Structure formats: structure tokens, C-alpha cells
Amino acid sequence: MAIATINPATGETVKTFDESSDEEVEAALALAVETFASYRLTSFAERAGWMRRAADLLDAEVETTAAMMTTEMGKTVASARQEVQKCAKACRFYAEHAERLLTDEPADASAVGARKAYARYQPLGPVLAIMPWNFPLWQAMRFAAPALMAGNVGLLKHASNVPQTALYMQDLFERAGFPRGAFQTLLVGSAKVEGILRDRRVVAATLTGSGPAGSAVASVAGDEIKKTVLELGGSDPFIVMPSADLARAARVAAVARTLNNGQSCIAAKRFIVHEAVADEFEQRFVEAMAALRVGDPMEDGTDIGPLATESQRQDVVELVGDAVAKGARVLCGGEVPGGAGWYYPPTILAGITPEMRVHTEELFGPVATLYRVADIDEAIELANATEFGLGSNAWTQDEEERARFVRDIEAGMVFINGNTTSYPDLPFGGVKTSGYGRELSAHGIREFCNLKTVWVGE
Template sequence: MAIATINPATGETLKTYEPLSEAALEDKLARAAAAFAEYRLTTPRQRAGWLRAAADVLEGDTDAVAELMTTEMGKTLASAKAEAGKCVKALRYYAEHGEDFLQPKPTDAEAVGAIEAYVVHQPLGVVLAIMPWNFPLWQAMRFAAPALMAGNVGLLKHASNVPQTALYMEELFRKAGFPADVFQTLLIGSGTVERVIRDDRVVAATLTGSGPAGQSVAAVAGDALKKTVLELGGSDPFIVMPSADLDKAAEVAVTARCQNNGQSCIAAKRFFVHTDVAEEFTRLFAEKMAALTVGDPMDDGTKVGPLATEDGREDVERYVQDAVDKGATVVVGGRRVDRPGWFYEPTLVSGVTPEMAMHSEEVFGPVAALYTVADLDEAIRIANDHVYGLGANLWSEDQGERLRFIRDVQSGMAFVNGMVTSYPELPFGGVKQSGYGRELTEVGMYEFANAKTVWIGPPGRQQGEGDTAAAASE
């Protein structure tokens, strides 16, 4: 794929970039390593100050960077502004809490025969972030804010269709006063990623993307014995039980499915509705989906913009056609919009069965798959019968159902009476083929930190026989 800005609302190529030459890439890697040698010695308070400054810069740039994201990948302007605001919040969160997260963690010194024992979290080094286009600022910031707060240096290999947003990220941290080369964007193709991961100056990698991309990165990093964090998508279940507020559940269901034009890893994609309320919920869901305004993402009244790429729209069309060919019913939508750009109608498909591709694969577009279930046990069973386990939603006022859902659903996140979303204050990530590791809060910051054990004995004390024997047995 060419490194280029192509407006999804028109199909027009606006700007193209040449990939970095080998010499230019080598220069950036060398500068990143040199930057880490100095940056690791800065204090958490200094880093917090730079993060706070970055938040102020981004807040001032919100309108411009939102227009840039909308132009590059088609999200509505309102959602792009909200995304920028979310990044501002994350920067301020780590600026406010990062110093506390990085304080030494005391342990029971007496139990280990020391006068002092603690754990200190130290930065690993240069970390490569391989990011997708669907939340071009937020997903990169989920990595950048905690990694920089921890004292690491970042290299961003962004998706090839959002190069200007990627370059803005580098500019943002430069304008905020971070030391030179602490965060750099690499305009490279996917074929160059392995070379960067294998470079001795790069110590770890994080990727948000597809399963095959995750397998490739994990294999290369594993061969080089380097740490990885992977977030590889999902097909989140959205379960509706009889005690739910059906109108509210349907309203949130539409947002949960069509957020970001349906292109979100944590979008609800499979809807499991109890048979007692299936007819009413389907009616409400269909009405609200049909009421969404599809159009120019720059317009204030638009709720759903284009898909980010032409190939993406073709994939969505194939999933819907496959389901129809195998007996499913299109309740609402099901067609591309007759206008320039890569638009597709918000779509509700009922009667989905295991033979259909959308049952077992992730549909990355505004298409909801609807199932009718006899009870919560059936909903959870079908929900878990999937390779992904990112997030999950339950709508119920029954405490027993809530507890069973939290206990039994196989996911990294479980939301009750609300849609799955991400917050700086909560860990973010999945299980199964949705990946491993966590982003956000202190958990995400520690992913790229060395939890170093420190043991300090009393002056002149020698470890006793018990200590020596225990050490020898390890």
C-alpha cells in the first residue's frame, strides 16, 4: 500500500510520501538510541511536565488535527474532535498520576532478611509501535503517553493511509518540549517492520491490528527475544435480557455498532437477544439504525461517514452477501450508498448461523449480526464460541445474571448496561486471539518497564544457611 492520504469521502488522493530510505531509517534508529541514553535519566516530574505541555498543545490543535483525521480515514468530524479530547485526557492522566506509578514499591524487607527491599520500574529503551488507521491519534497515544512517562523512547510505524496524522504525533511531542528524537515517526512500509524489530537498538514492540499482523510481529519478536503487547481485534457480544431497558439498550447498541463508521475493534458486532424481548428489541434497533444520517463526515449532522478504504467496503459487502446467500435476512440497510466515496448503509442482519462468515469473523463496518437466544447460558455459550475475546456487553437488571456474565464470558473487558470503551483509568486488552498484554492505567505503563527487585542487607551481614540453601535450590 502506498503511503498516502486518500480522502475516503471522495476517493481523491491528496498527498503521497516516499518511504524512508535505508540510510534515513538508520539515522532515525541511531538518534532514538542516543535519545534514550539521555532521556532515561530524566525525572518522572520532568516527563510529567512535558506530557502536560503536550496536552495543552493538542488541546489548541484540536480543530486542525480533527479535520486531518476526518480527511485521512473518514471518521465524522465530531468523533474526531472527541478523539483528540480523549488524547488530551490521557496525557493529563499520566502527567498527574505517572510520578506515583513510578515510585518504588516497598516489599516485606524483614521476610527476606533485608533492611530494605522494594521494586522499582525502570524504562526498557526504544519501543516500536505499529498502529492502525481507525483511531489514528488515540491508539498511538494509548502507547505514547505511558511509554514516554515511563522513560522509554517511541518509534511510530503508523498505517500507510494516515501519514499526516502520524507526522503530527512527532510534531506534537517536539512542540511540547520533549528532548529531541524521544518520539519519532517512521514512514515505512510493512515489509520494513521486521528489520526494525530485529535491530538491537529496539527492545520491544506493540501492535494494534489484525491477527495475521500480530502473528508476524510476535514471531519476529519472539525469535529476537523481545517483549510484545498485541491488541488484535474482536467481535464483541452484546447480550440483551428481559429485564433490560430495551429503548436504552437499542440506543446504545446503535452507537456501539456504528461508532467510527463501524470500524472499531471494541464495537459490539454480535447481538444476542432473549427470545422474550427479541421482537421488540429488533424493532427498536432497526428503527434507530435506519434513522442514522450517512454522508459527508465534515457535516455536523452526519452520524456515519465512509469506510476508510475501498477494499474495506468490498469486504463488508461480501460478508453481507454471504449471509443472505445462506439464509439470513437484511432487516435494515445492506447496500452501498450511491455517491462518491466508500459509503455503506448501517445494516442489521438477522437469522445469523454458524455457516455464515460473519458469525466467526470480524466485520469491520456498520453491520450488526442479530441472534435470538433462549437464555443467558445460550448467549454466553455462543459468545464464547469465537476466536476473539476483547470486550463484552450485558444489558440486565438481574444481579445473578450480571455475576454469571462477569464470571463466564471470555473477554478482557466486561461492561454491564453500557458499551465497551476505553478509559485511561482502566486496563485495556483482550484474551484468546484478541491478543495479550494491557494498555492504559499503571498496568499499561508497566508493560514496557523493568520491574527491578532491589534487596539491601544490613552492614556486615552475611546471608544465612537458609538463604544460601534457598538460592541454591532455584
């Protein structure tokens, strides 16, 4: 795939970029090691000052940065602004809390025959971040902010269709005052990732992306004995029980399925509704989805823009076509619009059976699958009948049902009566083939630290 900005709303190639040469990659690796040697010794106060400056720059440049992301991958400009602001929030969160989150942890010295005993968090070194296009700034930032505040240095290999966002990240941190080499962007294709990851100067890696990509990175890292954090695909359930506020649940369901034009790993994808309220929820859900406006992502009134790439839309078309051919009913949408751009309408499919690909595969577009169940046991069984385990939603006012969902849903995150999202304050990640490790919160900043045991005798 060429490294280029191709506007998804028009199909026009805006700008192309040369891939980093082997010599440029080598220079970046050498600089990362050189910078880490001194950067790891900087104080939390110094790093926090630079990180707050990065947040200030993000706030000041929100309009131009949002427009850049919308041009590169088609998200609505309103959601792009929110993404920029969320990145600024994460920068400030880690600037404020990193020192406390990484403070020494005292142990019972007398129990281990020491005068003093404690555990200390120390940075590992250059970390390779392999990031996707769907939240091009946020997903890179949720690695960068904690990693830099912990004293690590970053090497970013971004998706080939968001090169301007990738280069902006390096420029942002340099302008904020971070030492040159603390965060570098490598404009390389996927073919060069293995060689970079195997380089002994790279000590760890994090990847957000597909299951096959995660498996490939984990295999190489395992062979090299290097730490990895993987945030992979999801097929999140959205369960609606009889006690739920159906009007609100249906409104949130439409947003949950079409967030980021439906291209989100934690978007609700499978809507599992108790049969006692299935008819009413279906009517409300269809109305909410059909009311969404598809159009130019640069216009503030647009709810849904184009899918990011032509191949991405083709994947959605094929999955929907397979379901319809095998008996699924289209409740709304389902037809590719004419004209330029890679648009696809909000779509709901009902009558899903296990033979259909949409039953087991992740659908990365504004298409919902709707199921009916008889009780909570069937709801949980269906929710867990997937290889994925990232996020989940459950809507109920019943405390016992809430407890069941929290206990029994196989996912890294469970949101009750609210849409799944990410916060700097809370750990983010999944189980099963949705990956391992955690981003954000205290857990995220500690992932790429050496937890060093210190024992001091008399």
C-alpha cells in the same frame, strides 16, 4: 500500499509521501538510542511538564487536527474532535499519575534477610509501536503517553493511509518540549517492520491491528526474545436480557455498532437477545439504525461517514453477500449507495447460521448480526463461541445475571448496561486471539518497564 492521504469521502488522493529510506531509518534508530541514554534520567516532573504542554497543544489544535483525521480515514469530524480531546485527557492523566504508578514497591526485608528490599520500575529503551488507521491519534497516544512518562522512547510505524496524523504525533511531542528523538515517526511500509523489530536497538514492540499482523510481530519478537503487547481484533457480544431497559439498550446498540463508522475493534458486533424481548428489541434496534444519517463526515449532522478504504468496503460487501446468499435476512441497509466515496449504510442481518462467514469473522463496518437465545446459558455459550475475546456488553437489571456475565464471558472487558469504551484509568486489552498485555491504567505504563528487584544487606 502507497503512503498517502486518500480522502475516503471522495476517493481523491490528497497527498503522497516518500517512504523513509534505509539511511533515514538507521539515523532514527541511532537517535533513539542516543536520546534514551539521557532521557531515562529526566525526572517525572520534567516529563509531566512536557506531557501537559502536549495536552494543551491538542486542545488548542482540536479543529485542524480533527479535520486532518477525517480527511485521512473518514471518521465524522465530531468523533474526530472527541478523539483529540480524549488524547489530551490521557496526556494529563499520565502527567499527573505516572510517578505514583511507578513508585518503588517495598517488600518485607526481614523475611528475605535484608536491611532493605523493594521492586523498582525502570524504562526499557526504544519501543516500536505499530498502529492502525481507525483511531489514528488515540491508539498511538495510548502507547505514547505512558511510554514517554515511564522514560522510554518511541518509534511509530503508522498505517500507510494516515501519514499526516503519524507525522503530527512526532511534531506534537517535539513542540511540547520533549527531547529530539524521544518520539519519532517512521514512514515505512509493512515490509520493513521485521528488519526494524529485529534490530537490537529496539527492545520491545506494541501492535494494534489484525490477528495475522499480531501473529507475525509476535513470531519475530519471540525469535528475538523481545517483549510485546498485542491488541488485535474483536467480535464483541452485546447481550440483552428480559430485565433490560430495552429503549436505552437499543439506542446504545446502534451507537455501539456504528461507532467510528463501524470500524472499531471494541464495537459491539454480535447482538444476542433473549427470545422473550427479541421482537421488541429488534424493532427498536432497526428503527435506531435506520435513523442514522450517512453523509459527508465534515458535516456536524452526519452520524456515519465512509469506510476508510475501498478494500475495506469491499470486505464488508463480500461478508454481507455471503450471509445473504446462505439465507440471512436483511432487516435494514445492505445496499452499496451510488456516488463517490466508500460509503456503506447501517445494516442489520438476522437468521445467522454457523456456515456464514459473519458468524466467525470480524466485520469491520456498520453491520450488526442479530441472534435470539432461550436463556442466559445459551447467551453466554454463544458469546464465547468465537476465537476473539476483547470487549463485551450485557444488559440486565438482575444481579445474579450480572455476576454470571462478569464471571463467565471470555473477554478482557465486560461492560454491564453501558457501551464498551476505553478510559486512561482502566486497563484495556483482550484474551484468546484478541491479544495479550494491557494498555492504559497502571498496567499499561508498567508493560514496558523492567521490574527490578533490589535487595540491600547490612
